[in-house]
Amino acid sequence: MAVSERGPRERMVFSAAQLIRRDGVASTGMREVAAHAEAPRGSLQHYFPGGKEQLVNEAVGWAGRYAAGRVARFLAALPEPTPGGLFAQMVRQWTDEYESKGFGGGCPVAAATVDRAESAASTREAVSAAFAEWTGAVALALSDMGVPAERARPLATLMISSLEGAILMARAERDVRPLTTVSRELGPLLDSAANATG
Amino acid sequence: MAVSERGPRERMVFSAAQLIRRDGVASTGMREVAAHAEAPRGSLQHYFPGGKEQLVNEAVGWAGRYAAGRVARFLAALPEPTPGGLFAQMVRQWTDEYESKGFGGGCPVAAATVDRAESAASTREAVSAAFAEWTGAVALALSDMGVPAERARPLATLMISSLEGAILMARAERDVRPLTTVSRELGPLLDSAANATG
DNA sequence: CCTGTTCCATGACCGCTGTCATAGTAGCCG
DNA sequence: CGGCTACTATGACAGCGGTCATGGAACAGG
Numbered sequence: 001m002a003v004s005e006r007g008p009r010e011r012m013v014f015s016a017a018q019l020i021r022r023d024g025v026a027s028t029g030m031r032e033v034a035a036h037a038e039a040p041r042g043s044l045q046h047y048f049p050g051g052k053e054q055l056v057n058e059a060v061g062w063a064g065r066y067a068a069g070r071v072a073r074f075l076a077a078l079p080e081p082t083p084g085g086l087f088a089q090m091v092r093q094w095t096d097e098y099e100s101k102g103f104g105g106g107c108p109v110a111a112a113t114v115d116r117a118e119s120a121a122s123t124r125e126a127v128s129a130a131f132a133e134w135t136g137a138v139a140l141a142l143s144d145m146g147v148p149a150e151r152a153r154p155l156a157t158l159m160i161s162s163l164e165g166a167i168l169m170a171r172a173e174r175d176v177r178p179l180t181t182v183s184r185e186l187g188p189l190l191d192s193a194a195n196a197t198g
Numbered sequence: 199m200a201v202s203e204r205g206p207r208e209r210m211v212f213s214a215a216q217l218i219r220r221d222g223v224a225s226t227g228m229r230e231v232a233a234h235a236e237a238p239r240g241s242l243q244h245y246f247p248g249g250k251e252q253l254v255n256e257a258v259g260w261a262g263r264y265a266a267g268r269v270a271r272f273l274a275a276l277p278e279p280t281p282g283g284l285f286a287q288m289v290r291q292w293t294d295e296y297e298s299k300g301f302g303g304g305c306p307v308a309a310a311t312v313d314r315a316e317s318a319a320s321t322r323e324a325v326s327a328a329f330a331e332w333t334g335a336v337a338l339a340l341s342d343m344g345v346p347a348e349r350a351r352p353l354a355t356l357m358i359s360s361l362e363g364a365i366l367m368a369r370a371e372r373d374v375r376p377l378t379t380v381s382r383e384l385g386p387l388l389d390s391a392a393n394a395t396g
Numbered sequence: 397c398c399t400g401t402t403c404c405a406t407g408a409c410c411g412c413t414g415t416c417a418t419a420g421t422a423g424c425c426g
Numbered sequence: 427c428g429g430c431t432a433c434t435a436t437g438a439c440a441g442c443g444g445t446c447a448t449g450g451a452a453c454a455g456g
Contacts, residue, residue: 025222088216118303161380172325
């Protein structure tokens with residue numbers, strides 16, 4: 001799965017994101033990406049003349065778009081949209097993965113931040129853009145649920161921060177407890193913001 | 199600073215933590231650690247016969263102990279200890295660093311998690327222990343401030359998760375905004391838990 | 397003095413990495 | 427067919443990584 005469809009270029013970006021989120025940027029080799037994508041090694045320099053940095057940046061961008069896109073689908077899946085319900089869905093995506101497929105992977109955007117924020121300026125910008133896109137999507141969703149405009153972005157930042165940190169702790173402990181904890185603790189706070197006067 | 203005192207062994211562990219939190223585990227070389235610690239390269243195999251993995255694990259352990267130890271000192275610095283005040287201090291340590299020294303480094307425990315959780319079992323355990331020690335210290339502090347026992351650990355997990363995630367976002371954006379945001383948004387929630395009936 | 401322990405010095409090894417150079421194939425256009 | 431572009435194949439290179447082998451200081455105890 002997750003390999004055959006679409007062109008080799010897109011497959012390589014996708015594979016890069018998968019491998020990065022498991023092993024980090026530095027430990028993920030270009031040859032390994034090509035092999036994982038079942039793409040010819042020679043295509044690397046053809047599609048990514050900017051080298052590894054370009055590939056990583058595109059993988060981060062893909063992850064940001066993916067995360068932002070999920071938000072809308074989470075909303076659609078909620079019978080009665082509430083901020084706490086959205087956050088629970090966001091968290092659940094991770095608990096589901098960890099419980100069904102193990103704790104092998106984290107967030108590729110976080111991995112790129114840790115490994116490249118200081119050493120590659122363009123990657124740091126890509127990571128920043130990914131977080132911004134994701135935060136924007138969540139903030140928009142919050143607004144739609146009645147959260148006052150000036151509270152939407154801060155709460156979105158809080159949601160994503162907590163989720164990212166909980167992912168780290170869950171991977172470390174090999175236990176979804178941190179994820180379920182932040183979901184339960186933050187839910188009421190988020191819901192109460194939806195009914196407050198702006 | 200931070201180099202001359204103490205023995206070479208301890209200096210190398212400390213330097214490893216510093217370099218890891220800036221560049222990640224994989225991008226930090228052993229020779230680089232020795233040079234940064236102004237320690238002889240030959241001492242590496244003497245003090246760390248377990249190789250890089252041992253050095254990384256000790257650096258993570260050091261970071262966990264350091265973070266846990268800070269909690270008590272934060273408490274002592276607060277005229278009127280409250281959960282929100284403690285969290286504000288924890289966040290402030292990072293905003294202070296970022297504003298005075300730039301966004302060069304993140305949390306070494308997070309870096310080790312991202313880079314080694316899947317590839318080195320002993321490092322994953324070290325990271326788990328570090329988070330546990332830190333969480334335990336925060337939970338203990340919360341209990342001392344009147345937070346009901348069964349709420350202390352979940353809230354401590356929430357605090358550390360949010361902080362870790364905010365550190366990531368702040369580094370990515372090169373802006374302390376995510377840090378100040380989570381502090382402001384979470385403060386009231388934390389304080390309200392201190393006065394609740396257990 | 398000899399002996400052992402602790403610590404440091406240095407060079408070599410092998411594997412892997414990203415990148416490049418070069419050449420080859422496929423397919424469309426005219 | 428020639429010519430052009432898109433894509434693939436492969437080998438080499440230079441660099442760096444962690445690790446190991448070997449040997450030399452420094453210094454203690456006997």
